[in-house]
Amino acid sequence: MINISVFKKVIFIIAIVLICLAILSLILFVPVSGKANENDYWKMTDEFDLSALDTIEVEGEDFKILQLTDLHYYMPHMTKDTDNVVKTLVKENNPDMIVITGDSVFGPTNLIYTEHVVELMDSFGIPWAIVYGNHDDEGKADKFWMGEKYENAKNCLYHNGPYNIGGTGNYVVNLTKDGEPFYSLFMMDSNTYMTYEGKKEYACFEMGQIAWYEWMTTNLINNGFDKSMMFFHIPLVQYATAYDEWEESGFDENIGFGEKREDVCCAPVDTGMFDMIKKLGSTTHTFAGHDHVNNFSVEYQGVVLSYGLKSSKQFYNDKDLLGGTIITIKGDKSVDIEHKYVKA
Numbered sequence: 001m002i003n004i005s006v007f008k009k010v011i012f013i014i015a016i017v018l019i020c021l022a023i024l025s026l027i028l029f030v031p032v033s034g035k036a037n038e039n040d041y042w043k044m045t046d047e048f049d050l051s052a053l054d055t056i057e058v059e060g061e062d063f064k065i066l067q068l069t070d071l072h073y074y075m076p077h078m079t080k081d082t083d084n085v086v087k088t089l090v091k092e093n094n095p096d097m098i099v100i101t102g103d104s105v106f107g108p109t110n111l112i113y114t115e116h117v118v119e120l121m122d123s124f125g126i127p128w129a130i131v132y133g134n135h136d137d138e139g140k141a142d143k144f145w146m147g148e149k150y151e152n153a154k155n156c157l158y159h160n161g162p163y164n165i166g167g168t169g170n171y172v173v174n175l176t177k178d179g180e181p182f183y184s185l186f187m188m189d190s191n192t193y194m195t196y197e198g199k200k201e202y203a204c205f206e207m208g209q210i211a212w213y214e215w216m217t218t219n220l221i222n223n224g225f226d227k228s229m230m231f232f233h234i235p236l237v238q239y240a241t242a243y244d245e246w247e248e249s250g251f252d253e254n255i256g257f258g259e260k261r262e263d264v265c266c267a268p269v270d271t272g273m274f275d276m277i278k279k280l281g282s283t284t285h286t287f288a289g290h291d292h293v294n295n296f297s298v299e300y301q302g303v304v305l306s307y308g309l310k311s312s313k314q315f316y317n318d319k320d321l322l323g324g325t326i327i328t329i330k331g332d333k334s335v336d337i338e339h340k341y342v343k344a
């Protein structure tokens with residue numbers, strides 16, 4: 001015979017477990033979404049307004065940017081370790097600005113870690129910018145939800161940007177020196193995935209983004225901002241060609257530096273961003289992330305195509321390729337790139 005009180009206890013425990021599981025799945029998996037600003041509709045005939053762009057006045061002779069990439073916050077027991085890598089880089093290099101090139105958060109906890117990234121970055125008291133990678137929005141929160149957090153952060157320069165050009169978070173930060181145009185920083189969303197010949201592949205820039213880049217760059221040049229650099233996550237197809245040519249040169253030190261320990265994981269097609277960059281002649285450097293164990297920087301057809309250094313041990317990495325990248329824009333507008341390694 002079944003003991004009724006034991007039976008009741010078992011039912012009670014099962015009910016509690018089911019309620020806990022329901023709450024947990026609600027916390028982790030029910031999506032939360034933000035809203036696109038419908039006024040951010042862009043068209044080629046729009047009038048350009050320079051004052052609508054964020055501007056930073058360069059204080060000293062040089063402007064020092066710390067590029068962080070692929071922080072991949074998602075494992076609670078690794079959070080402190082990742083924070084320490086970032087804090088060490090900021091403390092040792094004293095940058096004027098931080099740019100994060102995607103995959104800052106990852107997995108179902110992206111909501112919690114978006115707020116963590118905001119808190120950590122704001123704590124340094126310097127301007128910071130961020131673009132999305134292919135993994136950022138794979139969790140509970142979408143890009144507009146994360147965008148609201150970034151747009152409302154105290155020191156963050158992020159903007160959702162036009163919602164109709166492709167991607168979320170395409171925006172420009174201008175640098176001035178003595179009040180005069182100095183350099184422009186393009187932050188672009190290289191999107192996530194695409195289907196190509198029936199297979200899931202990494203995405204690339206959409207035609208609308210390239211048209212917007214052309215419009216923005218042309219107007220910037222007309223307003224004295226004749227030099228720019230671009231930050232995004234997934235490397236352009238040309239990163240692979242650039243590396244091959246550099247290899248053929250016998251790794252000429254005048255052309256590049258760094259390593260390639262995995263394939264350049266780019267889109268299977270080229271929508272023409274690099275050709276547009278060359279045509280306009282303003283963008284001197286591009287900075288990507290995405291491939292955690294590639295950190296090369298190579299000049300290709302007059303443009304420096306560069307990877308940042310993976311900035312955390314989360315997801316996958318090589319022990320000896322951990323840190324960040326210091327990009328120094330000098331007074332004469334020449335640019336120095338140096339990886340800063342942090343011991344694992």
Ligand SMILES: [Fe+2]
Pocket residue numbers: 070072103133135290291292315
């Ligand atoms: Fe990544």
